Amino acid sequence: MRLTCVPGKDSILILPPTYGMYEVAANLNDVAIQRLPLTADFQLSNEIVAGIIASDAKLVFVCSPNNPTGNLLHAAAIEEILRGFRGLVVVDEAYADFASAPSWTTRLAEFPNLVILQTFSKAWGLAGLRLGMAFASPEIIGYLNKIKPPYNVSEATQQHALAALAAGGHFDNLRNDLLVGRQWLAERLPAVEIVDEVFPSDANFLLVRFRPDATAVYDYLLARGIVVRNRTTQPGCAGTLRLTVGTPAENEQLLAALREFTY
Template identity: 60%
Template sequence: MFKLNDIIRPNVLKMKPYSSARDEFKGSANVFLDANENNLGSLAGNNYNRYPDPHQKKLKTRIAEVKGVKPGQIFLGNGSDEAIDLLFRMVCRPGQDSMLHLPPTYGMYEVSANLNDVALQTVQLTEDFQVPVEEVLLNVKPTTKIIFICSPNNPTGNLIEQGGIEDILRAFKGLVVIDEAYIDFADARSWTSRLHEFPNLVVLQTFSKAWGMAGLRLGLAFASEELVSVLDKIKPPYNINEATQELALQALEREEALKDMIEEIVQERELLMEALLSMPVVEHVYPSDANFILVKVGNANEVYNYLLDNGIVVRNRSYLPGCEGCIRISVGTLEENQILLKALVEF
């Protein structure tokens, strides 16, 4: 039986959160002299002289409507990287506890673990980039507090099979974090629909990919209200700036435009994959449920440098275990994709 308090660090359970001026003030007022702001205004305009809502109440309410969850099940971070870091701080004792990840996968899990002095446990994905469930569970130790599963996985692009994730959620007594940064491009239901089933489930999403807001840095973590309340307790008080909150609210009113963009990207992905298969330099194109494609080529370093010399930037993933000889290509516009294909033909 999973109990959140059993895995939260004792010092986190005891700590009191920072109380900001906006936390202490309740009700309405016309004169604000509590937060040492510049009351003359802001050189940036738009009332940016005032601190933003530390709890992002309006934004969470709107996101909850779109995602079909409760506002209390949403944590908003400065990118999903902030949520990843805070999850480590919440449950992992530095120098004592460990996490388990499944390479090839998103590199920030490892970076954040190292930063927080959390030991790395590694179980490699299978040849078809799926989770070897039995091996994962055999490697779980009493010190293992978090398992990270990226689905669709970065850099491989594929969804992780649902049944295997279910088995891990049921058997593991720590947090299972499913990173769904690319879920909008996949024909699959989000794990947010199953939060009520698994108290140890955390789902990460982002506004950086499908929503096209990478420059604004807005990440999401969905979990039980109990878990989210702990993340809120340990986050910086004003971690989401006012401009990001305002622009995200505007974006959330344009769901139809989002659907059109996703449809166009998926169509371009399929056309790009088909074209890549006919290239002599391409040895294999991996299936993708994301907005990028993992491609095995004859000489990844050579191809990468050649494309770079021609003003085309892709990602060289050939040094990652299981991705030998591979480059990762983001799906561009029709014009950008044609420029890429032309360069590969001429390689």
């Protein structure tokens, strides 16, 4: 945003429900926010794509797999945006390691306006490092290197990241275990009496709609030491909680707690 947007003048475009930090960063930089909500099934329609292409925003943030909904956005729609939008298209792939689709990094050469964000915080299990990555054309990366703080990645962070990369087999095992856990929960949650809907997920969490009061379920779980994310106030997410997939024991604990919930 500091690179592309003039404070007090320019705007970004977001697609709610989506990751909240885009809005926080815009507010910190005095950048206006345009919003085009996703469809009821959290996808990009032809009308939304047309609205993005017509926008005068400097950046559009496309979170895929999306947070908090968990689903991949249709690749054909993202490609249409890349070909038609006049600003930078920022595809946030924080959860891409849990999805079956290829990363957009495989198509960087096709789209000079594409920027891809990834992180060590999710599939690598290293959220405490606070280490994210941007992939883009050499020209865009050159400009970002000119404005980034000096020594912005500490030596300790680099060493931990290198150690994680060297242990790629461990990463694969962790990811596979989590995908098994996601499937296990997705198969069992619909049978829980208070569960209204389990949304499809390409991430390491499941968005689940509860009846009749998701916030009461959230408070109940918290009292039992189980921390989930209450997303009921986000657009299109009324009555939902975001449940992160844990270890087999944690998944069983969550399911047992939900089965025991009473109003």
